[in-house]
Amino acid sequence: MIDKLSTKNIITWCPGCPNFMILASVKKVFAKLIDSGLNQKDIAMVTGIGCHAKIFDYLNVSGFYGLHGRVIPTCLGIKLGNPNLKVVGFAGDGDTYAEGMAHFIHAGRYNADMTLVVHDNQSFSLTTGQPTPTTQLGYKSKASPLGNFSCPINPIKLALASGVSFIARTNARDISHTSQILRAAIKHKGFSFVEIIQDCLIFNKDMNAKDKLMYEVKENRDKKTAEKLADEWNYNDKKGKIPIGILYRVEKPTLNENMRKNDEEK
Ligand SMILES: Cc1ncc(C[n+]2csc(CCOP(=O)(O)OP(=O)(O)O)c2C)c(N)n1
Numbered sequence: 001m002i003d004k005l006s007t008k009n010i011i012t013w014c015p016g017c018p019n020f021m022i023l024a025s026v027k028k029v030f031a032k033l034i035d036s037g038l039n040q041k042d043i044a045m046v047t048g049i050g051c052h053a054k055i056f057d058y059l060n061v062s063g064f065y066g067l068h069g070r071v072i073p074t075c076l077g078i079k080l081g082n083p084n085l086k087v088v089g090f091a092g093d094g095d096t097y098a099e100g101m102a103h104f105i106h107a108g109r110y111n112a113d114m115t116l117v118v119h120d121n122q123s124f125s126l127t128t129g130q131p132t133p134t135t136q137l138g139y140k141s142k143a144s145p146l147g148n149f150s151c152p153i154n155p156i157k158l159a160l161a162s163g164v165s166f167i168a169r170t171n172a173r174d175i176s177h178t179s180q181i182l183r184a185a186i187k188h189k190g191f192s193f194v195e196i197i198q199d200c201l202i203f204n205k206d207m208n209a210k211d212k213l214m215y216e217v218k219e220n221r222d223k224k225t226a227e228k229l230a231d232e233w234n235y236n237d238k239k240g241k242i243p244i245g246i247l248y249r250v251e252k253p254t255l256n257e258n259m260r261k262n263d264e265e266k
């Protein structure tokens with residue numbers, strides 16, 4: 001099955017880039033879903049623009065190679081147009097938390113049944129390493145020669161505040177754990193957000209190699225515990241612990257269910 005998900009396109013990620021591991025995890029999950037009865041044609045993928053987005057060229061899945069910052073609204077449009085599709089968006093941290101930030105917040109409120117996978121390398125890598133909203137203070141690049149002046153945001157806390165119903169974090173290098181979490185995210189009824197910590201081997205290398213800080217948590221359904229887990233790492237340094245796994249999950253009506261209900265009540 002995995003072979004049917006591959007394309008003949010030449011992969012242009014830098015050798016050793018953890019995006020290769022993310023691609024392997026996604027193929028594993030899609031292959032399992034298809035083996036258990038999902039039609040390959042019923043998966044729709046959306047990407048932004050960035051190194052992460054090249055995954056579109058390497059996966060034999062229908063979809064939309066979208067605009068930078070617009071992964072979420074594109075996914076939403078596809079889901080509203082055909083609620084039977086499994087819609088999965090792949091975005092960068094620059095993509096999601098800079099130009100796409102408003103969409104991320106509203107996605108939590110809407111709770112459409114779709115999945116957002118953020119390849120977080122704390123850098124705008126395709127455009128040669130400018131700081132993104134998750135880049136650490138002081139990071140020097142061509143675009144920030146005096147060092148980054150702004151504190152990073154914490155996307156897990158933001159997702160909690162926005163009402164996201166499934167929030168998870170994984171390590172790109174751990175294919176087995178990442179594919180397990182992605183599978184749970186895709187099966188979740190509602191908006192699922194998976195942040196994949198993905199080192200960039202070329203830009204913002206100071207933030208790489210955090211594997212030793214990471215530890216797996218059991219699926220958590222308690223909001224207060226989720227807030228504590230979110231606070232354990234601030235994206236600004238390589239201190240503290242970095243919890244990975246399903247950090248928060250709650251069941252609530254999806255956008256399509258709410259729309260149907262309002263329609264029936266008319
Ligand atoms: C609407 C729009 N804004 C900005 C750009 C320029 N742009 C293309 S890729 C990119 C950086 C991507 O960074 P990120 O989303 O973090 O992904 P990465 O390359 O790190 O995977 C930017 C700013 C664009 N192509 N289109």
Ligand code: SF4
Nearest residue numbers: 013014017051200201
């Ligand atoms: S620039 Fe960074 S994120 Fe992009 S392919 Fe190379 S290693 Fe991967």
